[in-house]
Structure formats: structure tokens, C-alpha cells
Amino acid sequence: MLRRSSRLGSRRDTAVQPSPEPLPLRTTTLGGTPNVARLRAAPPGAVILSPGDRLGPYQIVCIIGAGGMGEVYRARDARLKRDVALKVLYRSAASPEHLQLLSREARAAGSLNHPNIPAVFDVDIEAPIPYVVSELLEGESLRQRLDRGPVPLRKALEYGAQIANALAAAHEKGIYHRDVKPGNVFVTLDGRVKLLDFGLAKLERGEPTGAPEDTTVSPASRMGAGCGTAGYMAPEQVLGDTVDARTDLFALGSVLYEMFSGVRAFRGPSPVETMHAVLHDEPVDLLEVKPGLKPAVVRLVRRCLEKNRQERFQCAHDLAFALEQLQEVPAAALPQTARRGRTARRLALALALAAVTVLVLLARAELQPRPAPAFQQITFQRGSIGAARFAPGGDDVLYSAAREGRPLQVWQTSPRSPESRPLGYLAAHVLAAKAGELALLVRQRETGERRPVGTLAVASLGGGAPRELLEDVVDADWAPGEAKLAVVRRRAAGPSRLEYPPGHVLYESPGTINNPRVARDGQRVAFLEDRTQATVGGVVAVVDLSGARRELTREWPRAQGLAWSPRGDEVWFTAGEAGDHRALRAVDLQGRQRLILPAPESLTLRDTATDGRVLLTRDDERMTLVGVAPGESEEKDLSWFDRSGVVDVSPDGTRILFGDRFGVYIRPTDGSPAIRLGLSGGFPLDLSPDGRLVVATTGAANQLVLLPTGAGDPTPLPNHGISSYWDALWFPDGRRIVFVGREPGRGPRSYVQDVSGGAPRALTPEDTWVLAISPDGTLAAAVSSGQRVSLWPVAGGAPRLVAASEPGDRPLGWTPDGRQLWVFRRGEIPASVYRLDLVRNTRQLWKRLLSRDAVGVSSIDFCMTPTGNSYFYSYERVLSDLYVVSGLR
Missing domain, CATH: 2.120.10.30 (TolB, C-terminal domain)
Incomplete structure (x- = not known):
């Protein structure tokens, strides 16, 4: 709940009155003959013009919107033979302040020439019916779109980048919008975004920044409040401090949050409480509202919504670039295409580096000649x-x-x-x-x-x-x-x-x-x-x-x-x-x-x-996934993209769980195509015993998520104060997990948690990681830095050292009878897998992995079925070339 406050400070005693939303689209056929006396007496909300009426060279076609200050009409420009949007003020609303708002909007938008800002064609505030003529838009406001729910990720990124580009164009002219919100964003039928309503815009140049705002903004400012809309105003705006470009970026962050989640970042029972939330509260974590969202997207929004403007994006160009980069996900390629030869990659790199050199030279040539970077x-x-x-x-x-x-x-x-x-x-x-x-x-x-x-x-x-x-x-x-x-x-x-x-x-x-x-x-x-x-x-x-x-x-x-x-x-x-x-x-x-x-x-x-x-x-960083499927004797390549890191295999060896460049995947080991489970940027951790759920962590490693392998929605698990996660395993009963995590101020250790609810329980001391669970769920095999494997009773009690283990062993799991433990030597290349007999205290080499062509291989991850009839491993190969580069700036 939001904390209530009856007073926010000497300059904030009165709530900001939200500026009106842009006029909603509605198509209405009107009749009647215009009459100036009727126009002047028209109350707010009344229709004041009819089809066929003229204002200057503009002939009214129909009304397309109405609000508290005036109406917007579709009109025909007889001179240029085009339809335009004609915005008029009611006479009852044509106060000097409102006329100045209309003039300000026309001047601000008219000084900008940008595809994401509607063009202003004409203005006349001295006419009996003051009006502004602008580009006619067909579509809906972003507010109307959000009323139907969240915007799909790809579209939200596109819309956000277009808004940021519009703001960048305005900021370059010294114009700060000050009222960025979904109602002031219009989405045309062809998907182009337009930033509307520069009526509250503040001009950095041309007007003294210290001028009283009650003479230049909405009537709300006369009562000691800042201008803008509660819930989208930056903290400095709420406080009445000087605004700048970063103020608009906070508002855009609120819009982005709402597009991704479908809910507002800051919302209280009243404008006062909403502003209090802006000043003092953090929005609900986006991953809690929208599990599966890209961690990079979450970080971007979080940065936009920093209370301290120094910690936000510093300019709209940078934000637009970041949003555009998040859209650039390569299309999925066939595995054969992904595994191109090193020669082809060298040629591609040489061409790309040459292209970079040429582009840098061309980009700077008009400013001043500079030598291109040399590699x-x-x-x-x-x-x-x-x-x-x-x-x-x-x-x-x-x-x-x-x-x-x-x-x-x-x-x-x-x-x-x-x-x-x-x-x-x-x-x-x-x-x-x-x-x-x-x-x-x-x-x-x-x-x-x-x-x-x-x-x-x-x-x-x-x-x-x-x-x-x-x-x-x-x-x-x-x-x-x-x-x-x-x-x-x-x-x-x-x-x-x-x-x-x-x-x-x-x-x-x-x-x-x-x-x-x-x-x-x-x-x-x-x-x-x-x-x-x-x-x-x-x-x-x-x-x-x-x-x-x-x-x-x-x-x-x-x-x-x-x-x-x-x-x-x-x-x-x-x-x-x-x-x-x-x-x-x-x-x-x-x-x-x-x-x-x-x-x-x-x-x-x-x-x-x-x-x-x-x-x-x-x-050249590449992770390759190979292994032996049930009934086969030769290893085969099961990589999907170029970062296929295996995590787990089903008990029967027919499916493998792995992470790759674009999320979490599961793939049949017969070579059939992989199925993407989602969680871009996240990491899979373990497949449930029945194969129906995957426990995974977000890219920021601060949230565990259950991903269904079939139909269903991802389910985030409550973290109960755990700040970061490393690993997680299912118990054989499929109802509990054991995970390695850390609470703030403490080292990592292992916890047991019921997936249906309840707080986690610490199982081991700090720096002790559980990596395998016994078939009956009573013992956990764990390791500490530089120590041998020990077995911890899940119900509590002292651990028992595995006599046949050695420092560096990593438990993989038990044999089905519970008498032997599989261990893996991850730090060795080639890597070795051993079978430890827990009864006889013996150690037997089972297999060496990647005994040929280990050049550049830095790590190996391994999994296997309990019987050992099927196994899979991923190895990361990094092949490096060293360059001396000059001319970089």
C-alpha cells in the first residue's frame, strides 16, 4: 500500500491537477448552422461547429474529438486539397492562460520537424474562435491501447524508441515537453507514434527559466503545484524544481513501465498520494508483474525511473539507442548456418572492421578530417x-x-x-x-x-x-x-x-x-x-x-x-x-x-x-553442445545457436534442457528442433522429475521462475529476502527445490524451499553448495571451496565426508540404487567423470570428455542419466586474436 500524507511540503500543499488527456476519437455526424452567439455561449463539451462551416480557408468535415477546453475537427484545406485536424477553444475556456497554452503548443510543435511529432500548419489565436491547424492523424491514443492491456514487447520497444526520438528532437531545440504520458502519445494506423500536446512545453531558450510558471502553464500551477500529470511527473517536477531533458525521460520511463506491464508505475488513491509515491516509493519490480521480460528491458526502465536525475539516461538519444538495440535480435538460423567455419568468420570480421573504418571516416569527414582507426x-x-x-x-x-x-x-x-x-x-x-x-x-x-x-x-x-x-x-x-x-x-x-x-x-x-x-x-x-x-x-x-x-x-x-x-x-x-x-x-x-x-x-x-x-x-566465443542419446554410441552435435549450455537431461535421456543466446530451451535428443520456453537473458537451472517444469533464474539472477515445458504461464517464486541465485535442483518428490542463494550481507549457501509457498530454510553454512540430491530425497551432496564432497542430511544433522572424493569434485547425482555417486572434474581439460562407491569407498574413472582438439576450451558443463546410458556436455571455446588499434576516439 502507498503511505498516506496530508502534506508534501511548502510548495506541494495542493495536488497537481492532471492536464486533460488528448481529445478521444469519436466519429459523429453533426448538423445545423453555425451561429457566433451560440458559439460564444457554448458550455464545455458542447458541439460548436457543424459540417460545412468554415474557419478561414478550412471547411469543417466532422468532429473527431472533444474535451474540457475545446474540440478537434476534421477539416478540409481548400487551398492545398488536404484534410487536416483543426483544434478550437471554447470561448468560455479562452482565458489568456489557455490562449497562451494554445500559442505555446503551436510554437513548440511548429518549430520541430520530426516524423514522430505532428506537423503544425497554421494558427490564429486572434480569431473569434481561436484555432490551431495540424497534421490529421488516424488511429488511437496509447492510453486507449493500454486500456486493452500490455503492449507486446516488440511493439513497446518500437513505440518507446519513437517517443525517445521525438523527445531528442525537441530537446535539441531547447524544448522540454513536461507532460509525457500515454494520453499524449498517438499511434497511427500504420504503427507510427506521434508525441502530442506541447501545451505545457517549457522552452529553454527564448523565455527566462525563472519566469513564474503560473503565467505559462496550466491553471494548476497558480496554486503552487508543478505542471504535468501525477504519476508521470519526475521527482524534481513534483518538487517544483527546474526541469530538463531528464525530466521527460523519467516520464517516458513511466510510460515504458506501463506498456510492458499493463499497470501504472505510480498510482495512489489521490494525486497527492501518487506524487508521494513518485518521491518516496519504488515501482513494483517489472519481473514480478511481467515474468519473462528481458532483464535488459527491466534494467533500462529502472534506470529511467531513478529518483536522482544524475542516475538516469542523460539524453534522449542514448535512451532511443538503447531501445533500438533491444529490438535487434537476429532471426533464428539453422544450426548448420550457426556453425560456420572459422575462415568465413575471419573474412566477415575483416569486412566488418573495414566497414567500421569507412563509416567512422565518413561520419566525421564533414566535421573535421580525422584518420580512420587502424587495426x-x-x-x-x-x-x-x-x-x-x-x-x-x-x-x-x-x-x-x-x-x-x-x-x-x-x-x-x-x-x-x-x-x-x-x-x-x-x-x-x-x-x-x-x-x-x-x-x-x-x-x-x-x-x-x-x-x-x-x-x-x-x-x-x-x-x-x-x-x-x-x-x-x-x-x-x-x-x-x-x-x-x-x-x-x-x-x-x-x-x-x-x-x-x-x-x-x-x-x-x-x-x-x-x-x-x-x-x-x-x-x-x-x-x-x-x-x-x-x-x-x-x-x-x-x-x-x-x-x-x-x-x-x-x-x-x-x-x-x-x-x-x-x-x-x-x-x-x-x-x-x-x-x-x-x-x-x-x-x-x-x-x-x-x-x-x-x-x-x-x-x-x-x-x-x-x-x-x-x-x-x-x-570468437562459442559454446557447443554434444552428447550420446539413448541407444546410440557416438556423440552428436545438438547445439541450437552458438551459446548452447546444457543444464539437465530427463531421466530417460530423451530431452535435454539448455540455455542459449535467446532464452531457455528444451530439445529432444533425437535431433528434433528445440522448443523455446522463454525468459530471454535468463538461465535454466533444472528440469523437474516429471519433465513438466523448469526452475530458472532471471538474467539479473535475482528471481527464481518456474517455466512450464507445455502450456501455461511462468510463475515467479517469492524470494523472501534472497538477493541473488546461483543454482537450483528439484527434489525427487517434485514439490521442493534446493537452491544456492545469498541474503544481503552474507555469503552464498544452500536453502530448501517448497515451490507451493513458504519461506526457504537454510540447509548448509555459507560457501557450501548443494549440487545433487539422493534418490530418496534424504541426503544432499555438497562442496565447499577447496574441500571434498560431503553428504548433508536434508532433515538436519552433521554432514558426512565422502572418503573417496577429492578436492575439485563436483557431484552430478546418484546411481538409481543410491550406492554410488557420480562426480565431475569441471576445472580440468579434458574433463573426467568418476563413479564413487559410497559403501566400499572406491573411486573409478568412467569417462574423459573432449580428449581431442581442446584448443581454446575454457570450461565444460556435463549432465547424464542416473544409469549412465546417456550423457551430454557443453564446452566453451574462446579463440582470440590480439590487435593494436590506433585512431580510436
Whole structure:
């Protein structure tokens, strides 16, 4: 419920009177002869003109709308032989304020030439019947459309982008609409959107911004209230503060929320309570109202509706671009098409990069001649690049890579030569470089997160054994020109700590911190942070030497790679939406973002140099799904798109559950087409024992959802204070699940929850993950970081260690008789599957996966039937090429 308040402040004691909705369309045939005396005496709502009447050169055809201030007619322009819309005021409503509103609307709209704003042809406010003549529209208002329910996602994105483009055109002219709402949006019969009613528009130029608003806006403003419509007004508008472009973007966010959900973002029993909600309350989470909505869409709307205008989109162009990007989902292709050869992809990339170069050159040629970006490839062997940095004071590049099937090691190369030479540091990642020295990550161990944890060591470029400095390190960077290091450290079940210098904690995160980069002046550190630990994305943030942290971007679903710009005035990073490729982007310290370089495959920013050079990798990231179906003996490819990550298989082996670029899918293992279950950007977690439901999580990993595999609607599960989710499994009874989640301020652990209702119950301590349930539902096989498998009684009690297990084992499930446990060695390539006898305490190798062509393979996920007669696995292969790029701005 909304909290009630009888007083909102000295300037807000009286509720805003919503400006009238645009005149609803209604077709009426009218008769009679016009009479000026009758016109002047006509009460509000009366018909004041009849077919055949004339106002100047305009002949009335019929009435098409009526409201509290006047009427709108279809009229014929005899001079240009066209039909127009003619808006007139009742004389009883023709006060100086209303005449000024009419004039303001005509001037504001008339100064704009945009396909999403109706054209104004004529105006006469001095006539006995004041009127405005504009483009005739046929269709319905968005309010009328919303009265029938939510707008389909694709259409809502289209409408939103068109409204944003209209606002961008107005804002460029210094015009702020101030009353964006569904009633002021018109959808024509051909699907084009028109933004109406600029009567409350405020001109940034041409009128003093401090002029009393009761002389320029609706009569409501004379009573001390702001102008606009309660429920769509931004907080600064409610407070009567100065408005700007971001005020309109808040209103558009409210409209977007309503289009996606079918309900208003802010609504109370009275305008006062509605405004109180705008100031103090958050709208109901869109995913609760509309499960299955793209997480990227939810984040976009949430950003529009930020109370602090600094945290919203900063201009309508950016919002329009974001909405348009969300529409660009490639059409489904046949699996054969998706699996094109690497040669074809290289050719496509070369053509695309050349096209980017040409487009950038053409776009800037009219402003001032600038050299086009130049791309120089400096690695050529097949493999995966883990990290790369410029060597200070020269052209050399230092990088770590696993190439042509050889182990990970550190290499040195230069744009002057196509050859790379090994430096002799095996199983090491390059973290940072300074004159003559390298910071390396050695003794790495997998933690199940995006980056391994290891030991920080310093080595000489001239050779020699690395000197180990710090344990539990994830990433590091040297301050420019100094010997001082910034390091990210993380211990098991603990937070991530950014230390600068080592030992001095500058910032602590409950999630993950990656890519720390010290600013040129050494006064702040930029980094990527994923507070959920459950995604492959994050936000770009900076922290100063006092520990004050500031987020510069929203949360990107896919984010990897960050550095300060060559000039040091921006943070450059590579990020993309869920299902999209990562592109090179920039953000300044005020949060203004821009796109620098898109590409047909994902880019990862590795480093920048003060002379303008940029070091990045072009990463061909592909996840392939293969396996053996029941009754077959050979593995076959069951990938659907290029990110097919297997999650589960039905007990009989006839269906597999997997996630892909565009949502959650289930597919028969005989090779029949996959069926999309929905949840774009989400992650499937487990298939119910009867095969009727899938438990999944949203792309933001903050909500569990039950997806039916047949007919039915998705059902979100109440989270009861759980802030993020990692994994979930069904109990054999199909009535309960066990999931790995985290409450705010605590580490991840396992919980049991009844899917029909009730709060979850903690089953394990923090940093202990349940990965399998026994056939009778009484035992849960769980692992902790660096520990062996243990069996936890579901009803409560002390766990029992599985004697035959080893650190790094991941339980898959029990054999049907409950006497043996299948385990999987996920961190190994090739990966091994073992069968552990729980009675004899023995361990037996069952199968090795991907024993051939493991080049670039970074991870494997595996599932199997309880009997082992059918199994499936997905492996992610990342093949990288390293480029030095110059000329980017």
C-alpha cells in the first residue's frame, strides 16, 4: 500500500491537477448552422461547429474529438486539397492562460520537424474562435491501447524508441515537453507514434527559466503545484524544481513501465498520494508483474525511473539507442548456418572492421578530417588469450595465452614482427607491467567464478624465477610511474577487497571485483564490479583514495575488460547486452556514456597507451553442445545457436534442457528442433522429475521462475529476502527445490524451499553448495571451496565426508540404487567423470570428455542419466586474436 500524507511540503500543499488527456476519437455526424452567439455561449463539451462551416480557408468535415477546453475537427484545406485536424477553444475556456497554452503548443510543435511529432500548419489565436491547424492523424491514443492491456514487447520497444526520438528532437531545440504520458502519445494506423500536446512545453531558450510558471502553464500551477500529470511527473517536477531533458525521460520511463506491464508505475488513491509515491516509493519490480521480460528491458526502465536525475539516461538519444538495440535480435538460423567455419568468420570480421573504418571516416569527414582507426593484428596462432598489456616505453606487447594445445604461458610480441616469443613463465597470467618488470598471477586455483584466484608474483622481463608476494589475489595493476600496486584479493567465503596499496583496503564488495586500473594521477581506481557474483557482467565503478565509491554505469549483462582512456579523462570498457557481443564503450566521471567501436564478434579491452594506442582482443566465443542419446554410441552435435549450455537431461535421456543466446530451451535428443520456453537473458537451472517444469533464474539472477515445458504461464517464486541465485535442483518428490542463494550481507549457501509457498530454510553454512540430491530425497551432496564432497542430511544433522572424493569434485547425482555417486572434474581439460562407491569407498574413472582438439576450451558443463546410458556436455571455446588499434576516439 502507498503511505498516506496530508502534506508534501511548502510548495506541494495542493495536488497537481492532471492536464486533460488528448481529445478521444469519436466519429459523429453533426448538423445545423453555425451561429457566433451560440458559439460564444457554448458550455464545455458542447458541439460548436457543424459540417460545412468554415474557419478561414478550412471547411469543417466532422468532429473527431472533444474535451474540457475545446474540440478537434476534421477539416478540409481548400487551398492545398488536404484534410487536416483543426483544434478550437471554447470561448468560455479562452482565458489568456489557455490562449497562451494554445500559442505555446503551436510554437513548440511548429518549430520541430520530426516524423514522430505532428506537423503544425497554421494558427490564429486572434480569431473569434481561436484555432490551431495540424497534421490529421488516424488511429488511437496509447492510453486507449493500454486500456486493452500490455503492449507486446516488440511493439513497446518500437513505440518507446519513437517517443525517445521525438523527445531528442525537441530537446535539441531547447524544448522540454513536461507532460509525457500515454494520453499524449498517438499511434497511427500504420504503427507510427506521434508525441502530442506541447501545451505545457517549457522552452529553454527564448523565455527566462525563472519566469513564474503560473503565467505559462496550466491553471494548476497558480496554486503552487508543478505542471504535468501525477504519476508521470519526475521527482524534481513534483518538487517544483527546474526541469530538463531528464525530466521527460523519467516520464517516458513511466510510460515504458506501463506498456510492458499493463499497470501504472505510480498510482495512489489521490494525486497527492501518487506524487508521494513518485518521491518516496519504488515501482513494483517489472519481473514480478511481467515474468519473462528481458532483464535488459527491466534494467533500462529502472534506470529511467531513478529518483536522482544524475542516475538516469542523460539524453534522449542514448535512451532511443538503447531501445533500438533491444529490438535487434537476429532471426533464428539453422544450426548448420550457426556453425560456420572459422575462415568465413575471419573474412566477415575483416569486412566488418573495414566497414567500421569507412563509416567512422565518413561520419566525421564533414566535421573535421580525422584518420580512420587502424587495426593491426599481432597474434596469429589458434588459441585463447587470457590477458595482455603494453610494455612501458616501447611497442612491445606482453600477453598470456594457451596456443595450439600448449599450456598457458606468457609471451612477448611486437607490431614490428608477427612472431611471439615465450618468456618461460608457465601457468601464469599477465596482470600488469612496468619498466623491466611483470606482475603475474601464479599458482592459480579455480573457484567457480569468472576469474581464478592465485598468488601475485613479480618477474623480470629479462628472465629468472618469479618472486611471490601475496596470496588470494584475483587481479592487480601498477600505479602509472610508481612501484605501488592496486590488488583485488578474495578468500574463500569472503568478500572481494580492493587494496591500494596492498594491505590498505580501499573498497570491499560482497561480489566480485575485476580489472582494477589506477588513474593516471593515482587518485582513484576504476574497476568492474558484479555484486551478485551470479552473472558475467557488472557495473563500471571508481573509488577514490578516501574509499568513496561511485557507479558510472548501469549493470551490463556482459562486461569484461576495462582501462582508463589514453587521455585519462574517461574509463573505456567492453560490454554488451545479454545475448549480444561486447563492444568498446566509454564513460566519463559524470556518467555520460558513448559507444566507441562495435564489432560482429565480441571485443575485450586489454590496455591503452598514452599515445592513443588501444590493445584489444577479438574473441570468437562459442559454446557447443554434444552428447550420446539413448541407444546410440557416438556423440552428436545438438547445439541450437552458438551459446548452447546444457543444464539437465530427463531421466530417460530423451530431452535435454539448455540455455542459449535467446532464452531457455528444451530439445529432444533425437535431433528434433528445440522448443523455446522463454525468459530471454535468463538461465535454466533444472528440469523437474516429471519433465513438466523448469526452475530458472532471471538474467539479473535475482528471481527464481518456474517455466512450464507445455502450456501455461511462468510463475515467479517469492524470494523472501534472497538477493541473488546461483543454482537450483528439484527434489525427487517434485514439490521442493534446493537452491544456492545469498541474503544481503552474507555469503552464498544452500536453502530448501517448497515451490507451493513458504519461506526457504537454510540447509548448509555459507560457501557450501548443494549440487545433487539422493534418490530418496534424504541426503544432499555438497562442496565447499577447496574441500571434498560431503553428504548433508536434508532433515538436519552433521554432514558426512565422502572418503573417496577429492578436492575439485563436483557431484552430478546418484546411481538409481543410491550406492554410488557420480562426480565431475569441471576445472580440468579434458574433463573426467568418476563413479564413487559410497559403501566400499572406491573411486573409478568412467569417462574423459573432449580428449581431442581442446584448443581454446575454457570450461565444460556435463549432465547424464542416473544409469549412465546417456550423457551430454557443453564446452566453451574462446579463440582470440590480439590487435593494436590506433585512431580510436
